[in-house]
Amino acid sequence: MTSATERKLKESFTAYAYLAPAGIVLLTFWFLPVIVSLAMSFSNLTALSPVEEAKFVGFANYIRALNSEQFQQSFWNTVNYAIYSVPLTLSLSLAAAMLLNSKIKGVGFWRTAFFLPYITTWVAISVVWMYIFNRDYGLANWFLGIVSTDILGLETPWNLRWLAESRGIWEMVFETKAPRNLPFGSGAFLAGPSLAMVSIIITSVWRDIGYFMIIFLAGLQNIDKSYYEAAEIDGANAWQKFRHITFPLLSPVTFFLLVISLIGSFQVFVPMLVMTPNGGQAYDTAPIVFYIYETGFRGNWQLSYAAAVAYLLTAMILTLTVIQNRVLGKKVVYQ
Amino acid sequence: MTSFLFTLAATEPAGPNLVIRIAAILFVAANLAAFGFVISSGAADSDQNARGIWRKRLKHALIYEVLGLGAIFMVTPFYWMVSTSFKDRETAVSTVPEFMPKRATYTAPSASGSGEVEVRVIGTIRNEGDPRTVIPTSEIKFEADSSKGFTIHKETWDKAKEYKVEPNKLKRGEKINLSLQNFRQAWYSPEEGTRGRANFTRYFAVSIGTSVLATMGTLFTGALAAFAFARFEFFGKNALFYVILATMMVPGQVLLIPNFLILDQLGWLDTFYALTVPWLASVFTIFLMRQFFMTVPNDLWEAARIDGASHFRYLWQIIVPLCKPVFITAGIFNFLNNWNSLLWPLIVTSRPEMRTLMVGLQTFTEDAGTDFHLLMAASTMAILPIVILFFLMQRFFIEGIARSGLK
Numbered sequence: 001m002t003s004a005t006e007r008k009l010k011e012s013f014t015a016y017a018y019l020a021p022a023g024i025v026l027l028t029f030w031f032l033p034v035i036v037s038l039a040m041s042f043s044n045l046t047a048l049s050p051v052e053e054a055k056f057v058g059f060a061n062y063i064r065a066l067n068s069e070q071f072q073q074s075f076w077n078t079v080n081y082a083i084y085s086v087p088l089t090l091s092l093s094l095a096a097a098m099l100l101n102s103k104i105k106g107v108g109f110w111r112t113a114f115f116l117p118y119i120t121t122w123v124a125i126s127v128v129w130m131y132i133f134n135r136d137y138g139l140a141n142w143f144l145g146i147v148s149t150d151i152l153g154l155e156t157p158w159n160l161r162w163l164a165e166s167r168g169i170w171e172m173v174f175e176t177k178a179p180r181n182l183p184f185g186s187g188a189f190l191a192g193p194s195l196a197m198v199s200i201i202i203t204s205v206w207r208d209i210g211y212f213m214i215i216f217l218a219g220l221q222n223i224d225k226s227y228y229e230a231a232e233i234d235g236a237n238a239w240q241k242f243r244h245i246t247f248p249l250l251s252p253v254t255f256f257l258l259v260i261s262l263i264g265s266f267q268v269f270v271p272m273l274v275m276t277p278n279g280g281q282a283y284d285t286a287p288i289v290f291y292i293y294e295t296g297f298r299g300n301w302q303l304s305y306a307a308a309v310a311y312l313l314t315a316m317i318l319t320l321t322v323i324q325n326r327v328l329g330k331k332v333v334y335q
Numbered sequence: 336m337t338s339f340l341f342t343l344a345a346t347e348p349a350g351p352n353l354v355i356r357i358a359a360i361l362f363v364a365a366n367l368a369a370f371g372f373v374i375s376s377g378a379a380d381s382d383q384n385a386r387g388i389w390r391k392r393l394k395h396a397l398i399y400e401v402l403g404l405g406a407i408f409m410v411t412p413f414y415w416m417v418s419t420s421f422k423d424r425e426t427a428v429s430t431v432p433e434f435m436p437k438r439a440t441y442t443a444p445s446a447s448g449s450g451e452v453e454v455r456v457i458g459t460i461r462n463e464g465d466p467r468t469v470i471p472t473s474e475i476k477f478e479a480d481s482s483k484g485f486t487i488h489k490e491t492w493d494k495a496k497e498y499k500v501e502p503n504k505l506k507r508g509e510k511i512n513l514s515l516q517n518f519r520q521a522w523y524s525p526e527e528g529t530r531g532r533a534n535f536t537r538y539f540a541v542s543i544g545t546s547v548l549a550t551m552g553t554l555f556t557g558a559l560a561a562f563a564f565a566r567f568e569f570f571g572k573n574a575l576f577y578v579i580l581a582t583m584m585v586p587g588q589v590l591l592i593p594n595f596l597i598l599d600q601l602g603w604l605d606t607f608y609a610l611t612v613p614w615l616a617s618v619f620t621i622f623l624m625r626q627f628f629m630t631v632p633n634d635l636w637e638a639a640r641i642d643g644a645s646h647f648r649y650l651w652q653i654i655v656p657l658c659k660p661v662f663i664t665a666g667i668f669n670f671l672n673n674w675n676s677l678l679w680p681l682i683v684t685s686r687p688e689m690r691t692l693m694v695g696l697q698t699f700t701e702d703a704g705t706d707f708h709l710l711m712a713a714s715t716m717a718i719l720p721i722v723i724l725f726f727l728m729q730r731f732f733i734e735g736i737a738r739s740g741l742k
Contacts, residue, residue, distance in 0.1 A: 013647065019563045019575075021614035022556035029613035030582055033593035040593060051596070056629035096405060099398050111733070112405040116413065119725045119732065121675045123693045125698055128416045131707050137428045139415060146685075150352035151359045205410065211736060218737035267586055269646050270677050274697055289588050289678070296592050297682055310589040317586055333556040 009081035041308035047301035054304070061308035071309065072185035074282050074291040080193035081287060082265040087202045090257060092205065093212035098246070100213070101220045111217075116208035122207070126274035129203040133162035133275075140199075163275055166282035194284035200271050212257055219253035220246070259324055266317050269293065288313050366400075369393050421512050427708040438512040443469055443500040456505070457497070466499040476514060517712035521699075534701070535716065537688065538695035543720075545610040545691065546673040547561070552615035553669045554662055560616070561624030562650050566636070570700070579618045591682060598683055609683040620665045627661040628654060664735035667728060674721065689724035692717055 016023075041061055048312040065071045096114060100107055117125060132139045168191025171178055178191035193201060195246040227245045236244070247254075269289035272279065279286030279294070286294070288309065296306025373394045373487065414434075419427050421436030445452040454469035470492050478491045522535045562570070564576060594613060595604070603609045631654055639649045680691045690698065696717050705711050725732055 008568055008570065011567050013562040014574075015567035015569035018559045018567075018646075021632035022560040022621060025556065025612065026579075026582070028597065029594055030590065030616075030618070031578070031598065033590040034582075034585055036596065038590050040596070045596075047595070047599075096402070098610075099402055102398060104395075104402070106400060110402055110406060112729070113409050115407060115733070116722070116725075118717045119671070119721055120413075121693060121698050121721060123675070123677055124717045125412065126711050127696065127714045128412050130700070131419070131711065132412060132415065134705075134707075136430065137432075137705075137707065139411070142432050146355060150355040153356070158721070206412070212411070214733055214736050224345035229468065263586075267588060273648055273677070274700060277701060292588055292591070293678065293682075297595075303596065307592045309590075310586075311593060312588050314586055321584070 003070050012258050037307045037310065040304050041311050043304050045304040047297075049301050057304075061305045062312065064305065065312060068235070069185060070153065070283060071291055072289045072327045073188055073290075074279075074286045074288045076185060076188035077193070077197065077283075077285060078266055078268070078287040079189060080197060081201060081204075082262060084161075084193055084198075085204050086258070086261045087266055088201070089205045089208045089212055090254070090263060093209045094250075094254075095210060097215045097216035097220055098242075100217055111210075111214065114213055117207045117209075118211040122270040123274055125207060126203065126271045129199070129206075129271075130163065130231060133199045135161055138162070160195060160201045163196045164281055165283075166280055166284040168192040168194055168284075169198055188284075194280060196276060196280050196284075196285045200275055200285060202319075203263075203271055203275070204268070208261070212261070215253060215257060216250070219250050255324075255328055258328070259321060262320055262324070263317055266313065267318070289317075342651050366397075369397055373397060395576045414720075416711045416714055419708055420517050420715045421514075422517075422708050423512070424706060424708050426509070427711070428705060436512055437509045440508045440510050441469070442506045442508065443504055445471070446496070446498045451506075454500070454505075464502060466501055467505055468497055469505070470497050472679065517708050518716060521709040521712040521716070533695055533699045533713070535692070535695065535713070537690040538690055541610075542674060542692035543689065545614075546670050549611050549614035549673045550666055550669045552611070553617050553620050554666055556616040557620035557665065558650065558662075559657060561628050562646075562654065564621070564625045565628035565631075566650075567648065579621060582618045583622070588678075591678065595682055603683075603719050605684050605686050605689055607689075610680060610689070614669075617669060620669060622663055623665055624658070627658045631657055660731065660734070662740070663728065663731045664738075667724070667731060667735065671721070671722075 021286075042056055042058060043054040044057045045051065045058075100110055104110070110259055131137070140162060141159055144160065147159040148154045148156075165172075168178060168188070170190065170192035172195065175280065178187045180187045227249070228241060231241050231245060262322075266287075267289055268287050272285050272290050273293075275289060276285045279290055292306045292309050292313070294300065295302050295309065359477050373390055374505050378604070418434060418436045421438075422433065423438045425439045426433050426437050432498045434671050441456055443454045444450075453472045455472050455475060456467050458468045460467065473497045474492045475490050476492065564572065596608050598604050598613075601608075602611070635653055636649060639653055644652070658712070675693060676691075677693045677697060681690070681697075684690070696713055699713055700710060702711075
């Protein structure tokens with residue numbers, strides 16, 4: 001053995017001693033579960049029967065999930081949540097960041113005001129918004145009342161059922177009913193998020209704007225000012241400057257935010273549990289994680305089945321990440 | 336201002352309110368005009384001529400206006416929460432929102448018939464015309480009761496001092512209330528009736544204890560592991576690092592179910608071990624610290640070694656003080672993560688004694704129904720520690736987040 005390998009071997013022992021405390025915890029509660037979970041998803045284990053009685057059932061859990069109407073609905077609920085909340089949050093926070101970046105006074109004050117919702121806890125703010133969306137005593141309906149009767153002069157005020165409304169917003173706008181016999185329950189997608197889900201989307205946009213705004217702001221401040229000066233000499237207007245300088249140079253930040261917010265929106269759970277404890281009137285606000293929680297725990301205890309659903313969720317998140325990297329990764333411009 | 340608008344709305348229930356309507360039309364028109372003026376490109380405009388200066392001023396005014404409206408949208412829910420936590424039930428569920436933290440007060444002829452006193456209406460009302468049972472507010476006391484193992488403050492009064500008043504003799508008023516009554520009541524949730532009991536002292540203790548312990552643990556194990564990655568050359572280093580990075584991609588929900596089983600096998604379900612031990616290490620923290628430790632120049636180690644320092648002493652006496660910001664940032668995020676987590680404690684614990692603040696608040700939401708004044712008081716209490724932490728450490732919060740987007 002050469003002395004270099006000998007030294008490396010010696011150093012390895014020290015290194016592993018330093019890694020051990022974190023390693024033991026991570027091994028037991030992070031790495032091992034990934035494998036246990038995969039094994040579980042092919043068995044019929046429940047929390048009500050002993051582990052020894054579990055049998056191998058192949059892909060039965062996965063097939064059952066994909067054919068389950070509730071799973072399909074929770075899938076579309078999640079898709080609806082992601083598709084409507086992510087672009088809304090990104091565009092509003094980019095707009096806020098650009099306004100803050102335009103030689104404005106009191107940046108610290110505005111930043112704090114916009115950022116405050118993000119640091120507060122999901123449970124508490126969900127409770128507050130549940131009150132705001134209350135049909136009889138909430139601020140939302142009071143505001144709509146002023147707009148509809150006082151300003152527009154309508155006879156009957158707009159009075160929405162918010163968190164208790166399970167019709168999709170497109171169904172409400174076009175006053176129709178989306179077909180519910182489409183493959184994989186995709187009618188729920190055509191119907192759009194239910195008004196209850198829209199209420200939750202408003203809450204989550206409100207909460208996340210500040211976080212995204214701060215990251216956008218840091219990105220904007222990173223752009224070299226000389227690009228703008230050059231554009232101004234060429235007579236570019238505000239839109240052209242945004243289109244040809246800000247947007248492309250900000251694209252790494254936008255891409256990063258798009259990825260993390262899409263992944264985050266597929267894992268959403270807390271606001272739904274607090275604001276609609278049963279997943280909505282017609283299971284219209286239950287995302288996939290809610291479905292996992294309900295089938296795996298909450299009196300059902302079908303651990304294996306829930307593990308299979310969790311793996312389906314992982315597959316979706318990984319697919320999303322890969323697609324994003326393939327499609328958008330190429331268009332990102334680095335300064 | 337708002338209460339002025341409400342009075343107008345209340346006196347004129349039918350038909351549109353002209354004041355609000357005209358104000359809204361003027362607001363929209365002024366904004367459209369200003370916006371049009373700002374975006375209309377004038378080739379002759381410059382910083383020198385009047386038109387150019389006005390355009391610039393108006394543009395700034397519009398930016399402030401949009402930011403101001405945005406800030407109102409962001410802050411109103413907080414204001415509403417705090418304001419409601421001082422109201423009584425009646426004010427909290429009035430159909431026209433009351434923006435001030437007010438309480439309804441009632442005055443009635445005193446029991447002896449001489450003069451008027453402030454009273455509290457108690458008991459339920461069956462018919463509109465029935466006499467109301469009242470008790471003078473001066474007779475109501477808060478009494479400590481420790482019969483349940485912890486202290487409850489509840490309202491008590493002498494039953495004999497109650498008396499009945501004809502409804503038309505009862506006068507309603509309102510006053511601004513800044514007493515902490517609701518907080519006290521929410522802290523040990525409604526005593527009477529069928530509602531569940533909340534014990535926020537316990538919830539806070541559990542949350543603070545587990546969050547602090549888990550955060551300290553994560554920082555400690557994270558520093559050791561990150562040091563190993565940054566300082567040593569060892570067999571399997573790259574492979575291990577990629578495994579750690581890959582784990583960051585796995586959504587936490589996948590780990591819930593097997594961890595439930597593992598904790599069950601260990602006999603740790605429903606114990607403090609379940610709430611803390613799995614959170615004593617975090618891949619994200621290790622990754623973050625490693626990035627930071629790598630920037631410390633190697634010369635420092637050479638110097639320390641000449642002075643006879645061990646690796647361990649070098650880590651704690653040189654690296655850690657140098658990398659304080661990363662410890663604060665990682666500490667804040669780990670603490671928030673633990674403090675805010677709901678799904679994990681919901682699954683691994685079930686006894687009421689093991690409830691964290693978030694679980695306690697969530698169950699309280701289901702129990703309290705439409706007692707929004709108590710719900711808002713409880714929410715305010717749950718948010719307050721985090722808001723204080725934020726204002727104390729604002730710089731680290733913002734820098735930590737801003738940095739995450741610029742990798």
